[in-house]
Amino acid sequence: MGFLTRFVNKTFHLAPGDLENLSSLYFATFVMRAAAFAGIAVMQHVMFPDAKDLFWKGLLFAVYPLAEVASVGYLGALCDRMGRKRILVLAHLLTAAAVFLFIPSIGPPTPDAFRPYFAAVIFTMFGLGAAAKVASTLAMVNDHANVRNRAQLMAFFDLVTFGGLVAGFGAGFLALRAGVSEAIVLGVGGFGVTASVIIVQFLVRETEFTPEPERRTLELLGTVLRNRDIQRLLPVYVPVVALYGYVLSFTDNLIGSNKSIPLPDLLIIVGSLGIPLGLSMAISGRWSDRARLRRPFMALGLACFGGLAILFASESGFGARLVSVWPLTALLAAGAGTFPPAALAYLGDIVERSVSGTSFGVYSIIFGSGLIIGPILGGALTQRLGPLAFAVLALSFIGVSAVGVAFIREPAKTASTAAAEASGPPDND
Numbered sequence: 001m002g003f004l005t006r007f008v009n010k011t012f013h014l015a016p017g018d019l020e021n022l023s024s025l026y027f028a029t030f031v032m033r034a035a036a037f038a039g040i041a042v043m044q045h046v047m048f049p050d051a052k053d054l055f056w057k058g059l060l061f062a063v064y065p066l067a068e069v070a071s072v073g074y075l076g077a078l079c080d081r082m083g084r085k086r087i088l089v090l091a092h093l094l095t096a097a098a099v100f101l102f103i104p105s106i107g108p109p110t111p112d113a114f115r116p117y118f119a120a121v122i123f124t125m126f127g128l129g130a131a132a133k134v135a136s137t138l139a140m141v142n143d144h145a146n147v148r149n150r151a152q153l154m155a156f157f158d159l160v161t162f163g164g165l166v167a168g169f170g171a172g173f174l175a176l177r178a179g180v181s182e183a184i185v186l187g188v189g190g191f192g193v194t195a196s197v198i199i200v201q202f203l204v205r206e207t208e209f210t211p212e213p214e215r216r217t218l219e220l221l222g223t224v225l226r227n228r229d230i231q232r233l234l235p236v237y238v239p240v241v242a243l244y245g246y247v248l249s250f251t252d253n254l255i256g257s258n259k260s261i262p263l264p265d266l267l268i269i270v271g272s273l274g275i276p277l278g279l280s281m282a283i284s285g286r287w288s289d290r291a292r293l294r295r296p297f298m299a300l301g302l303a304c305f306g307g308l309a310i311l312f313a314s315e316s317g318f319g320a321r322l323v324s325v326w327p328l329t330a331l332l333a334a335g336a337g338t339f340p341p342a343a344l345a346y347l348g349d350i351v352e353r354s355v356s357g358t359s360f361g362v363y364s365i366i367f368g369s370g371l372i373i374g375p376i377l378g379g380a381l382t383q384r385l386g387p388l389a390f391a392v393l394a395l396s397f398i399g400v401s402a403v404g405v406a407f408i409r410e411p412a413k414t415a416s417t418a419a420a421e422a423s424g425p426p427d428n429d
Contacts, residue, residue: 024203033164035192041172065371067127076135076361091132138360143207155285155341235404239397241370246378280337301339309394349411
């Protein structure tokens with residue numbers, strides 16, 4: 001194990017002790033995401049299943065990112081003032097409580113008329129947990145990162161987050177389809193998040209950073225928001241996340257309502273998307289670090305996202321014809337995987353380490369804004385346009401984001417990157 005640890009440390013330019021801490025952090029993130037999104041699958045299944053209520057369904061699911069947007073700036077600033085781990089533990093505790101509270105919100109104790117309002121309160125807790133989680137985790141990952149490994153470490157964060165989402169949401173979706181009760185799925189999810197609380201408390205240690213106890217929250221936020229590179233990211237991030245929010249909120253309408261699709265065909269479609277996407281995120285992150293480039297990988301990812309949107313729209317969703325073109329799906333998914341690690345690494349490149357918690361809090365504000373726009377706009381358009389809404393939204397959002405990429409600067413050419421790395425962890429060459 002000592003040889004393996006030294007090999008990994010050298011390969012990914014990690015300082016001594018980084019591997020153990022990052023491994024625990026990534027594992028806790030995967031467990032939390034999987035358990036939490038199993039709960040999301042249940043709530044999507046039971047709340048407003050009628051097609052005429054799609055707008056209200058989108059509005060309810062927007063409560064979660066709205067709570068995230070409202071709180072994440074403050075929580076991100078607390079990461080810089082008080083430390084990352086306290087906020088991380090809080091994130092896992094809030095999420096565990098929210099998943100357990102989903103159970104009475106869908107059961108007989110809660111009258112039907114009050115269930116959406118109870119669910120809105122729980123989604124608020126869920127959003128607060130997500131805000132604390134994103135700000136603290138990304139700040140901790142960035143504390144371990146340097147210019148030679150940042151995209152790779154961010155890629156691993158994306159992989160465990162994406163893997164947890166797919167595993168939890170997919171398991172919940174299939175369990176419900178197989179007749180497992182909603183309460184059982186939520187109970188298993190709640191115990192999963194509780195396990196992640198224990199992992200974070202006892203296995204994840206605080207990262208090394210310079211605390212800013214004398215700087216107020218508004219001062220920290222102002223420092224970040226005045227950064228022109230971060231301002232230029234708004235039209236890049238928001239549309240992509242809006243599309244993500246739409247797909248997350250209306251998966252039932254995209255694939256769940258078609259009961260005629262055999263399970264093997266569904267697995268082929270999901271596999272042709274998920275496997276190439278995950279491999280591409282890991283590989284392209286390494287290429288991005290070696291080339292010291294972010295924009296080309298972001299642009300390629302957006303182009304392939306657009307290709308996937310056209311493919312799904314032309315094949316009328318997840319039908320039998322889509323199974324026959326799975327190689328094309330896999331190719332486009334591999335290209336789409338180049339966007340997430342490069343985009344997160346770009347933000348890590350341009351922020352100052354002293355305000356990285358606040359910076360990733362602002363990133364979460366951007367992320368949450370997209371999750372609000374996607375479900376609400378998607379719900380309204382899906383109600384009016386049906387399946388065509390997906391193509392219209394996808395191509396519009398991706399087009400705006402692609403234009404935004406053309407106006408951002410390559411981080412390797414900015415002075416802020418050099419300043420950020422001056423205090424970074426040592427390399428292991």
